[in-house]
Amino acid sequence: MFYTPSREEQRSAITIGKFDGLHLGHQMLVNEMVKRGKQENLRSVVCVMDFEPLWKEKDITPKLLMTKDERERRLKGKVDEVLNLPFDKEFRELTPEEFVREIIFKKLKAKYVVVGEDFHFGFQKAGNVEVLKSLENKYGYKTVVVVKKKYKNHIISSTYIKELITEGRVSTANKLLGYSYGFSGEVMRGNRIGRTLGFPTINVYPHKYKLLPPFGVYFNKVKLDGKWYPGIGNLGVKPTVMADSDVLIESFLFSYEGNAYGKQVEIELKKFQREEIKFESLEKMKERVDFDIREGKEYFTNR
Template identity: 45%
Template sequence: MRYITDIQSYQGKKRTAVTLGKFDGLHRGHQKLIEKIKEYAEKNCESVVFAFDMGRDCLMTNEERRNKLEGQIDCLITCSFTEELRTMEAERFIQEILVKKLQVKYIAVGADFRFGYEKKGDVRMLASFAAEYGYQLEVVEKERYKGRVISSTYIKEALSQGAVELANTLLGYRYGMAGIVEHGRQLGRTLGFPTMNVAPEKGKVLPRFGVYACRIKVEGIWYEGIGNVGVKPTVSDERRLLTEVYAFAYHADAYGKKAEIEFCTFERPETTFSSIEELKKHVEQDIAYGKAFFEEQRVESQEADRQKPAG
């Protein structure tokens, strides 16, 4: 997959199948659009995701979005919201970006897609120029869950309530974060529960503060565990936001290594305990909860496999 951060540097030998939007989270609705351009690109086109700047408070960093799309499409173009782009009239965007630069042959967007100066461009405008510029427009129906349109806003609402299982359903994969394992106060090690501290990137949306059953990937291997999202109020006055993970079966030194974290289910809110002894007691309960959760997941998976028809 080619990755381009400046539309002017795009060079293509084929016409393109394009979808456009912020693609924050790459949720099931976004995946539906991407499948459309991939399918059309089989007709000797290049599949292109044209992703606008996600702004602040994002479900994904640019790196996470890029990694998620790697191997799925031919080209990802990320476009910062420059003054030139902000003031570009919608018709000019069609002419100069879609037609002249991208040589577009097929466009897939949702019904509410807006573009151009003051967001005056919409699907009706795209349709009105389709014959003149020789491209096909497909307006893709929104993906819904229990009657509500799946959107980044919906997912952020779920995360703010700690409803990560709902968020994961809307996304089509487990929500998470990534970062470098930092040195901490090593209190967890003293208590017998050595943890990995990972700080989120600036602007990255995290779920509600609290304890979660989670998975953490270190050096290419996934480990089950529990994680606390928050500021560790019982043991620290810094109020620094961290995700602190205890992996049940990881016993090596992870400092300085990259880690990926997936949130599986919410257990309890972050709490200030009256003593370290009380904290230790609750961590032991958290670990028991996390182990029971993953064991139940394995049992359910095995049962589902048994019920599949043979051959």
């Protein structure tokens, strides 16, 4: 029997996946879901498979394109809800039909379920698009399958984008993400050497789960107090002035004057400039950084 909700219940349009990076392929799923939600006054819900319980259980440190906070910021104002589904033992032992009944039917009251062609769910990934479609009439929803988006014969996927970033091909990765890859976090106090050399920097430690591109200097933009500032940033361990330090990104902003310590910032990497270098002296480092700053200013002026 086809399920009909009571008048008090608001049905939903949902999409389900890992959504690591919210790249252009993911955005197609979200856009399709939002469109159907608006057409029929449905709640739009992005359901994210949250693997953190499994990572902690197995002592795994993943390398991700996006943290939970970054994903929620990017979806804010676009969807009604972002629902993290903890991938704990109880959840991952749900059969495909139990998943549909407990999550899609009871919890979310879904009318539309928007997924990609390769969507799998349930214990040992036994559920797929065909299984999802076979349960439609029983649980009162419609499956909407979105075809994979491609870029130059490559399927746009989190895996492929991670390969690009690992290789330092940040500009290409940004095209597939639909925005610029980067980091977010609190500005921490550094050793203030940059300030003494004439280019004070803001220092941010990347989240432990974030995928790191090659160490080096990048042209970047930093969002601080609601405003974007162009600049250059060094991602790495500052080998000229420190040994065995934690990885951080320190950015010099071309047009910012003020105290940023303790503030939350977002950093976007625009273009890889050069590898991180251990200079023989601070004077040599300053010469090269001055050159990088000139190149960075020219890069942003031309854009």
